[in-house]
Each structure stands twice: as structure tokens, then as C-alpha cells.
């Protein structure tokens with residue numbers, strides 16, 4: 001995504017920092033102000049698993065669940081490796097900047113099924129590396145499974161990278177590579193990993209193909225971009241606010257069965273209460289009960305308690 005995942009400081013800091021970095025030719029190791037605020041304090045409480053590739057940080061966040069975090073790019077994308085006895089699900093494949101397959105191979109020898117929380121470029125970057133990729137049966141998914149370059153290039157624009165890109169990374173060639181969907185999924189499908197069953201919950205809204213994964217035995221809800229701690233992006237042309245409202249109400253109804261919510265950006269763990277708060281917050285916004293603040297480029301931000309939404313400027317205010 002070419003726009004900022006955290007609000008406010010990014011554009012300003014880029015205006016100052018990026019010019020300087022490019023003028024001096026120091027784009028190799030970048031440290032824009034957003035990344036000077038890292039690590040986020042929540043990570044100090046998580047169990048980190050050492051991995052050789054410094055592009056990724058891996059945390060064991062639940063039994064046989066690894067969060068694979070990319071702190072060196074502004075999106076701070078998080079993918080999840082969920083292990084059963086016979087198979088594993090890789091929920092998202094990140095930016096495609098580091099070698100995610102090499103990391104997953106170190107974490108498990110099980111066959112890996114890739115599923116995507118949705119097919120925005122920052123969640124599908126390494127899909128191409130895997131033989132088994134399940135996709136939601138939507139036109140949006142089919143379109144995104146083709147190669148594309150503009151969104152990927154925007155992710156490495158000035159101010160987007162924190163520290164060094166991986167050795168050998170080819171900036172000019174960076175693109176989202178195409179992938180082949182081996183099985184089409186629908187709402188309510190479940191995936192048997194051997195001793196662990198993962199349910200697919202269609203949660204359209206952020207995109208038409210957004211899903212959450214639910215592990216009912218462990219009470220884990222992998223919420224993709226439908227919920228993560230931080231401003232939730234609801235401004236893209238493919239976003240459907242009515243569908244999003246329905247989806248978050250569905251997740252709120254699931255809250256009593258959830259022990260941990262695992263989102264796709266910034267921080268991998270959140271308590272189940274965020275689900276009820278999310279639905280209530282969105283309802284207030286839709287009912288016109290929340291004042292917004294400008295957030296640049298025709299966008300506004302709504303804050304309701306700990307929940308924030310980044311949305312288009314309402315038509316009435318344009």
C-alpha cells in the first residue's frame with residue numbers, strides 16, 4: 001500500500017528525511033522517524049524465536065503458532081504460521097522483500113498451505129514461492145494473482161524502509177509476482193491440519209476477499225486487516241463499508257469463543273474485547289456520532305477509544 005499505516009508523522013517526516021537521504025545518496029540504510037519509535041513496547045512481552053534472516057522477527061504467540069513480523073518496512077506486516085500435526089497454514093506471505101519460504105522451512109518441515117487474509121500486495125508478496133495456495137473465490141483475488149509492480153514499488157519509496165533491505169534485494173525489479181491458486185475457498189470452509197481444524201470466515205469490507213481464520217479449539221481469531229491495533233484502512237476503492245459493518249458485527253458475535261485476536265499489522269496480539277469494541281466503534285462512525293480529524297490526501301481519521309479508522313473524507317465535506 002502506498003499510503004501510511006500509522007498516521008500523522010509519516011508524511012511530514014518523509015518530507016524532511018527522504019529528501020536528505022536521497023540528496024546524500026544514503027538510501028541503503030534508512031531510518032525514518034516512524035522506525036525510530038520501534039520496537040513497539042508490546043513485543044518485549046512476547047516469546048521471540050531467533051532466526052537468521054534479519055528482515056524478519058519471529059514470535060511464538062500461541063501453541064504452535066508463529067507470528068512472522070516485518071519491522072523494517074512501514075506496513076509492519078505480520079504473517080502467521082499455524083501448525084497442525086500433518087500440515088501447516090501460512091496465513092499471508094508478507095511483502096516479498098525477505099525470503100519467507102526460507103524462514104518457514106526453518107520453523108516447520110510440514111507441508112505448507114498458503115492462505116491470504118486478503119490479496120493486497122503487502123500480504124501476498126511471497127505467495128509465488130509456495131506450491132499450495134488457497135484463495136477466496138472472488139474476482140478481486142483472481143485479478144490480484146496476476147503480477148503487479150506499482151503497489152510494490154510504493155512500499156520501498158523514500159521513508160518506507162527502516163534500516164537495510166536484505167542483501168541482494170533488487171530495488172528496481174521489486175514487484176508482486178504472480179501466483180497460482182490451487183483451491184478456491186468459500187465462507188465456512190474448514191481446513192484440517194491434523195489435530196487442529198481452522199475455519200474460514202469471510203469478512204468482506206476492507207477488500208471483497210478479506211477473511212479471518214478461526215481456531216475454535218484454541219480460541220484464536222486471525223483477523224487480517226479487518227482488525228489490527230492501529231488505524232484500520234477503509235478508504236480504498238475496493239473497500240465496502242456496509243460489508244465491513246456486517247463483518248465486524250459477525251466477529252463481535254464470536255467474541256465469547258475467542259481468547260486471542262491476531263491481526264495482520266503492527267502488533268500480533270490483542271484481547272477478545274477488541275471485537276465488541278470494533279463493531280460498536282464502527283457503528284458509531286456510520287451513525288455520524290464521531291468527529292473526524294483530517295489525515296491528508298482526502299482522508300480522515302476517526303478515533304473511538306482504542307479503535308481507529310482511516311477513511312475517505314465524507315462526501316458532504318468535500
Ligand SMILES: [Zn+2]
Pocket residue numbers: 118120206225
Ligand atoms: Zn490490506
